[in-house]
Every structure is written in C-alpha cells, then in structure tokens.
Amino acid sequence: VEEQRARWERKRSRTAKELLETEHKYLEQLDLVVTFFVTILKAKGTLKPAVLETIFGPLESIYSASHVLALHLERGNLGPGLENFCHDLELYGHYIENLEQANKTLKEQLRKNKSFRRFKKLQEARPQFQGRRLEDLLPLPLQRLHQYKHFLRDLLENTNPDGPEYQKLAKAVKSVSEVSQWVQDIIHKRENSLQLLRIQKLLKGQKIQILTPGRWYIRKGWLLVVPSKGEELKRRMFFLFSDIFISAKPCHPLHPLNSNKLACQAVYPLHQCIVDKVFGHTQSQGGLLSLSFPNKTLLLMSSDQQDINDWYQSLTAAVR
Numbered sequence: 001v002e003e004q005r006a007r008w009e010r011k012r013s014r015t016a017k018e019l020l021e022t023e024h025k026y027l028e029q030l031d032l033v034v035t036f037f038v039t040i041l042k043a044k045g046t047l048k049p050a051v052l053e054t055i056f057g058p059l060e061s062i063y064s065a066s067h068v069l070a071l072h073l074e075r076g077n078l079g080p081g082l083e084n085f086c087h088d089l090e091l092y093g094h095y096i097e098n099l100e101q102a103n104k105t106l107k108e109q110l111r112k113n114k115s116f117r118r119f120k121k122l123q124e125a126r127p128q129f130q131g132r133r134l135e136d137l138l139p140l141p142l143q144r145l146h147q148y149k150h151f152l153r154d155l156l157e158n159t160n161p162d163g164p165e166y167q168k169l170a171k172a173v174k175s176v177s178e179v180s181q182w183v184q185d186i187i188h189k190r191e192n193s194l195q196l197l198r199i200q201k202l203l204k205g206q207k208i209q210i211l212t213p214g215r216w217y218i219r220k221g222w223l224l225v226v227p228s229k230g231e232e233l234k235r236r237m238f239f240l241f242s243d244i245f246i247s248a249k250p251c252h253p254l255h256p257l258n259s260n261k262l263a264c265q266a267v268y269p270l271h272q273c274i275v276d277k278v279f280g281h282t283q284s285q286g287g288l289l290s291l292s293f294p295n296k297t298l299l300l301m302s303s304d305q306q307d308i309n310d311w312y313q314s315l316t317a318a319v320r
Contacts, residue, residue: 008158008160009158011157012155015155016078018151019073019155020074022147023066023069023070023073026066026144027063027066027070029132029137029140030059030062030063030066030137030140032129033056033137034059036123036126036128036129037056037120037123038056038059040123044119046113046115046116047113047116051105054098054101055109055138056102057094057095057102058091061088061091062091062141065085065088065091068081068085069082072084072085078169079168079169082152083168083171083172086172089175089176090179092145092179093179093182093183093186095141096145099142100190103135106134120134145179145180146180149177149180152169152172153173155169156170192216193211195217196210196211196212196217197210197211199217199239202261202262203246203261203264204258204261204264205264208267214243215241215242215243215244216241217241218242218314219239219240219310220237220238220240221238222236223301223302223311224300225298225299225300225301226299226301228297236265240311240314240315241318243269244269244270245267245291245315246264246266246267246268247264247265247266247298248262248263248264248265249262249263249265250262251263268293268296272293273291273292273293273315273319274291274292275289275290275291275315275316275319276289276290276292277290277312285303285305286302286303286304286308287302287305287308287309287312288300288308289301289311289315291315
C-alpha cells in the first residue's frame with residue numbers, strides 16, 4: 001500500500017508540474033492577444049464594440065480564469081484551484097461556440113477595414129509573436145480544453161480515493177468532460193451542416209432541399225441498380241441521411257454548367273423502408289440489397305462485399 005501511494009504521489013506530482021508549466025505557456029500566448037489586440041483595440045476604437053466582441057468573445061475572462069488557476073497551482077492548492085476553475089469552464093463552451101463566427105468576422109474586417117489590416121500586421125511583426133498570427137492564437141482555448149481533460153484524468157487516477165482532494169478532482173473531471181461533450185456536439189453539428197451544403201451544391205437544380213433542420217448526413221457512394229425487367233445495370237450515386245435516401249446520376253460530361261454535378265432521380269423517405277440482404281451473407285464476391293418502400297422496391301448491388309455490408313448496416317441503423 002505504501003509503495004502504491006508513493007507511486008501515485010510521484011505520478012501526481014509530475015502531472016501537476018506539467019499542468020502548471022503548460023498553463024504558464026498558455027497564459028503567455030493568451031496575453032499576446034489580450035495585451036496587443038483586445039486592450040489596444042478597445043482604446044483606439046479601430047473596431048466597433050460589437051465587432052470586437054464577436055472576434056474575441058469572452059477571451060479576457062478566460063485569461064483571468066487561467067491566471068487565477070495558475071496562482072493556485074503555484075501554491076500547490078490543486079483541489080481548491082480546480083474547484084474554483086470549474087465555475088469558469090462555461091466560458092470555454094461559449095467561446096468555442098462562437099469561434100466560427102469570430103473567424104468569419106475577422107476575415108471580413110481584414111478585407112474591408114484598412115486601418116485594422118495595418119494594425120494587425122504591425123502587432124504580429126512584434127518579436128513577442130515569434131511569427132505567429134492572430135488566426136493561430138484564437139483557437140488556443142479549444143486546444144487547451146482537450147489538454148485539461150487529459151491532465152485532470154491523470155491527476156484523478158493518481159490521487160488517493162480517501163484523500164481530501166479526490167472529490168474536488170472528480171468534480172473537475174466531470175465538469176471538463178461535460179464542456180468537452182458540448183464542444184464536440186457543436187463541432188459535429190457544424191461539420192454536418194457543411195456536408196449537407198456540399199451535397200446541395202453537388203446536385204443540379206433546387207428541386208430537393210438538402211439543408212433541413214434535424215437532418216444528419218450518414219454516407220454516400222456508388223451502387224448498381226438492378227432493374228425489374230432484364231435491362232442492364234445502372235450505376236448510381238446514393239446519399240443516405242437520417243430521414244431520406246437519394247438516388248442521383250451524373251450529368252452529361254459536356255454540359256456547359258453541370259458537367260461535374262449530379263441530377264437527383266429519386267428521394268425515398270426512410271420511415272416506411274424495409275431493408276433486406278438478398279445475398280452477401282457468405283464470403284462471396286459482393287452482394288445484393290433489397291429496399292422495399294410502399295410503392296417501389298430497389299435492388300442495389302455491389303461487387304465489393306465489405307461495401308454491401310457497410311451499406312446494409314448504415315441503412316438498417318438509419319431506418320431504425
């Protein structure tokens with residue numbers, strides 16, 4: 001037991017030391033943005049207050065919270081320091097939620113606002129920046145949040161469960177995990193929206209509205225459609241979403257506007273779909289899926305067995 005405790009204590013001390021060292025480095029980088037951008041821009045009035053708020057959000061408050069945490073860590077007050085820090089974690093969620101809009105506004109101001117463009121260039125040329133740009137420094141809180149998660153888990157694993165700080169650490173780990181999950185959800189939603197937008201642009205015309213609230217993109221790929229009468233197989237691109245399944249074919253390669261686009265052929269709602277694997281159960285070459293809708297049955301084929309299995313799993317999960 002004594003050996004185990006000594007091992008815990010060594011690992012814990014090492015992690016606490018690394019947490020403090022990286023916190024100092026993080027503070028230095030935040031300080032560049034707060035001192036050379038936020039504070040001066042506020043005083044100069046180069047940017048309107050609303051624009052300043054959009055680009056930098058609660059960065060000053062994040063800087064203050066980090067500063068207080070570093071002071072606690074320096075004094076060895078790990079538990080109280082982290083407990084106090086938990087109250088400020090929500091700032092990270094709000095900051096990251098606004099990060100995309102912040103980058104958009106920054107680009108817009110650099111394009112339109114000549115004095116801000118000049119100011120930014122001058123500040124970034126300072127030796128303290130070591131070649132870093134404002135764009136490199138704005139995502140720092142997002143990166144730091146991931147680091148906190150790993151540091152706190154390591155600290156918890158190497159803390160005596162009967163010790164006074166264990167409960168405070170456990171609470172801190174829970175808080176960081178919740179904010180990390182919130183951030184992951186934000187990123188996931190954003191990526192999904194971008195994917196829906198890409199597919200909307202890929203499909204010719206505006207007949208089908210891909211960008212619909214609550215719709216999630218799942219997968220896409222080429223499959224062969226087996227016709228009901230003895231015609232030849234048709235190669236089609238399929239898009240699977242959480243609520244619909246779309247079939248599309250390539251536009252004519254010589255079309256002046258749509259040569260690289262796809263023409264939507266059919267949209268199948270998934271809520272009344274039944275998916276069956278006709279063959280592809282054994283280690284044969286490829287497989288065949290049957291999709292039954294109220295007024296139509298689709299037979300889809302692939303020569304790649306793994307591909308058919310993946311489609312089968314994705315379709316059954318989406319329908320369910």
